[in-house]
Amino acid sequence: NAGVTQTPKFRILKIGQSMTLQCTQDMNHNYMYWYRQDPGMGLKLIYYSVGAGITDKGEVPNGYNVSRSTTEDFPLRLELAAPSQTSVYFCASRPEGMSTEAFFGQGTRLTVV
Amino acid sequence: GEDVEQSLFLSVREGDSSVINCTYTDSSSTYLYWYKQEPGAGLQLLTYIFSNMDMKQDQRLTVLLNKKDKHLSLRIADTQTGDSAIYFCAEKAGTALIFGKGTTLSVSS
Numbered sequence: 001n002a003g004v005t006q007t008p009k010f011r012i013l014k015i016g017q018s019m020t021l022q023c024t025q026d027m028n029h030n031y032m033y034w035y036r037q038d039p040g041m042g043l044k045l046i047y048y049s050v051g052a053g054i055t056d057k058g059e060v061p062n063g064y065n066v067s068r069s070t071t072e073d074f075p076l077r078l079e080l081a082a083p084s085q086t087s088v089y090f091c092a093s094r095p096e097g098m099s100t101e102a103f104f105g106q107g108t109r110l111t112v113v
Numbered sequence: 114g115e116d117v118e119q120s121l122f123l124s125v126r127e128g129d130s131s132v133i134n135c136t137y138t139d140s141s142s143t144y145l146y147w148y149k150q151e152p153g154a155g156l157q158l159l160t161y162i163f164s165n166m167d168m169k170q171d172q173r174l175t176v177l178l179n180k181k182d183k184h185l186s187l188r189i190a191d192t193q194t195g196d197s198a199i200y201f202c203a204e205k206a207g208t209a210l211i212f213g214k215g216t217t218l219s220v221s222s
Contacts (some may be wrong), residue, residue: 042117043156048209101161102158106153106155
């Protein structure tokens with residue numbers, strides 16, 4: 001029962017490098033989300049998707065891109081990494097419905113140096 | 114816009130009750146949630162309450178909702194050391210969840 005799987009768990013990037021954070025879920029959920037968590041700042045929504053082919057910006061989308069070509073996968077792309085993007089990134093998914101629970105991955109800890 | 118506020122820290126002794134408070138600003142929120150995050154892990158849903166309810170009880174957890182004041186609280190009875198974690202209040206805004214900054218609960222024995 002995998003749930004939401006994020007890879008990698010840890011990564012160190014140099015300024016200006018690019019990378020893709022992977023997220024996949026096996027629960028056939030339509031809704032998927034990317035959050036970043038900074039100490040004392042809670043979770044900020046970066047991007048979300050309500051289904052394959054549909055994505056939308058959240059609160060802090062600058063410096064990131066996403067795609068949703070399948071229901072299962074929702075990768076987050078950093079094109080030109082900056083120190084301000086050092087954070088813990090969480091992917092989440094949930095089915096449609098008003099009261100439904102969001103399921104979170106274990107997180108990706110990214111450091112940009 | 115939506116904003117969810119929580120106090121950042123709470124320290125209690127084992128066996129005491131813990132009360133974590135939250136205020137939110139979007140009066141149209143239909144569901145409000147409490148999530149728990151243990152060190153190095155993702156968030157897990159603890160409980161949620163529908164906006165037409167005042168209270169919800171689930172074993173050691175009691176959620177109180179004051180819709181007039183947009184105030185939500187989570188009471189943990191007989192707090193244990195295993196309850197030490199960060200607790201996030203969240204409200205549903207459209208299709209997304211908006212989270213507070215989280216309250217770090219420290220339980221001493």
